[in-house]
Amino acid sequence: MAKHATPLLDQLESGPWPSWVSDIKQEAETRAKNVKGIDYQIPVDVCDDLLGLMELTYVEKRTHWKHGGIVGVFGYGGGVIGRYCDQPQQFPGIAHFHTVRVSQPSGKYYTSAYLKQLCDLWELRGSGLTNMHGSTGDIVFIGTTTPQLEEIFFELTHNLNQDLGGSGSNLRTPSDCIGTSRCEYACYDTQSLCHALTLDYQDELHRPAFPYKFKFKFDGCPNCCVASIARSDMSFIGTWRDDIRIDQKAVQAYIGGELKPNAGAHAGRDWGKFDIVKEVLSLCPTQCMKMDGGKLVIDDRECTRCMHCINVMPRALRIGQDTGVSILVGAKAPILDGAQMGSLLVPFVKVEEPYDEIKEVIENVWDWWMEEGKNRERLGELIKRQGFQKLLEVTNIEAMPQHVQEPRSNPYIFWREDEVPGGFERDITEFRKHHQR
Amino acid sequence: MDKEAGKKAVVEFLTKKSKSKSKFYLKDFYEVIPEEKPRDVKNLVNEMVKEGTLEYWSSGSTTMIGLKGTGKQASAEDEA
Structure with missing residues (x-):
């Protein structure tokens, strides 16, 4: 017998598709029975109370989650998202219901033994509910209490050789396609570049550094299996410059x-x-x-x-044999201003270790955005506000035909005032002597 | 400005504002030490979090930073 009656949620199970309601009910039942004899470290009825709270939300059409909080693990400014319920007496199992973002392996390759280890950890110290994977690509552990956070972090980093992902105003967990490991279309080794930049930018990943979130995504070819062109502030798309x-x-x-x-x-x-x-x-x-x-x-x-x-x-x-990568910038989902796709910044660069040319572009973009970006302003919005011309200036990239989307749509003007005789100001009285209105 | 003076300026700024506001964006700290580069201010602020002077607050999408112990604390989240 379920702890809370959930008639509205039950309707969501009636369609032909798999239902998250059924999944949560299944986990609630497993926890209640506890056949494996697990010494659950958070309330056993966490999943029941989650269903109860969601039913209440559907009835009242208002949320009962508080927004954010001061939780995290020592030394990290991201990876844990504090969630608290505002009806803790009614639903004590989810009074704390924090999310832990765990960095996914490059290309999302797992062994089944490793997946079992992740699941065992989360059954013991969390709700048992996961999101494989979140939109950015992380393994998302949904629902645990504050005292469990450091325990989970210790287990992940010491025994599972695993790090937390990014959240908040950090570099978010970089994500990539399977690349050359299995795909004949891949124009570069996405996993190698993704891994190298993840290691290089550990500080930006774990400690807030920016006006808002920043995402890297690596697609091996223009099929864009990780949709980098639509979802990442800096998108790396494999391409070639010779012939098909x-x-x-x-x-x-x-x-x-x-x-x-x-x-x-x-x-x-x-x-x-x-x-x-x-x-x-x-x-x-x-x-x-x-x-x-x-x-x-x-x-x-x-x-x-x-x-x-x-x-x-x-x-x-x-695909051709002279392969490399195109770098696009500024894609984002619609919070302010509406959704944007990436704009081409670097048409072609070879992908060669230690990736210095690529890092130079990244760091120039970051310096500009950190200095000029407003609070909660994504890179794409800054490019719109100050102009793509300004981006070219800060990245020391010459304007070229590939930057123009189509004739007359974005013809950048590269004259500066100090290069024009007399500047941009004009004497209107003098002008009117020669030109009538 | 040396590091210690920078840290002092940050604490003074936060203490002065603590009656009206307890959490700030990283960018707000740039104006506290305008002569430093944004990246150096970021490093200083993160170091102060590591030392325990400051603490992070995160909504999940955005991070804010405040003096440790000011504003609502995690232990009091389940209080009305």
Whole structure:
């Protein structure tokens, strides 16, 4: 018998999809039965009280969580988010319900033994509820009490070889795709770069350094599996500067039907015979592909790296061999000003250890943002406020055609007042002598 | 300005403001020691947290910093 009646939450279990309500109920039941004989360090009924509180929230249509607090682990300014319930008498199991962000491994590779260790720790010292993974990529442990925080931190760092992630006005846990470890599209070793920058910027990750949050994300190719272009203040997207490699025999095999388009991903339905013109050539956003006497021809100078042709015919088309990374800046979700996608800052840079060229760009951007950014202003908002031109100035990057989105949309003006004879001020009386209104 | 003078200026600033406000953004500290670079102020403030003079407050998305013991404390969060 559940501790609290939850008729509104129960409705959320009635749809065809997996339900988080069922998951929490399952954990509540497991804790109540305690077949494994775990010496729970936080209230056994934490999950029951969580369901009860959420039901109350649905009935009243108001939240009962207080916002933030002074909790953390010694020496760290991020990684723990204090959450307190404002109805502790009614729901004592969740009077404290802090979140712990745990840094996820690069590429999110785990062994099952390691996952079991994480789960065992969280059953013992937390609610048992996790979010694998949070939006930024961290392993998110949901719900524990203040006295458990240092214990959890000790276990993670001493026995599980694991660090906390970022929260607050810190560098957030950098996240990456699987990169060259398994993916033929990867243009650079995302895991190596992600790991190196995580180690280099430990101070920024664990101690508040900025006006607001800052996110790095690393995508091995323009398919953007970690959506860096939409979600990170600084996005690293793999690219190439030579030509797409074409295997003309494989192109013919796709046309002839011997090879299945999209590696057979759409095999659940009969879409008819593969039509290269309809499904590839005419979908190219820059129209840079054509068939010429039975041969596929690509004008690589016009290619925008949309990846569509490579995704449809992976056996026939491969990324180029002179690979590197494009750096984009300023993406964010809509809190102020609305959502923004990243803007291209560095069109191409080779990804070579010790990554000094990349770090120089990062640190120039940080210095500017730390100095000029307002409280709670993301990098993308500062770029909008002071101009992309200013960003180019602080990063010592020359303006180039790739920075212009389209003709006449953002033609940056690079004249400074001191370079113009007479400056930007004019004598209006003198002007009017020659020009009528 | 040397480090000790910087720390003193930070504590004075926070003590003066403590009646009206207990938590501040990192950027607010830049104005307390305007001659120092933002990165040095950040390092100083974080060092003062490590020493136990200051403490962090976090909403999860933003971090604020105040004198240790001022404002609402974690131990009193479940009080009305």
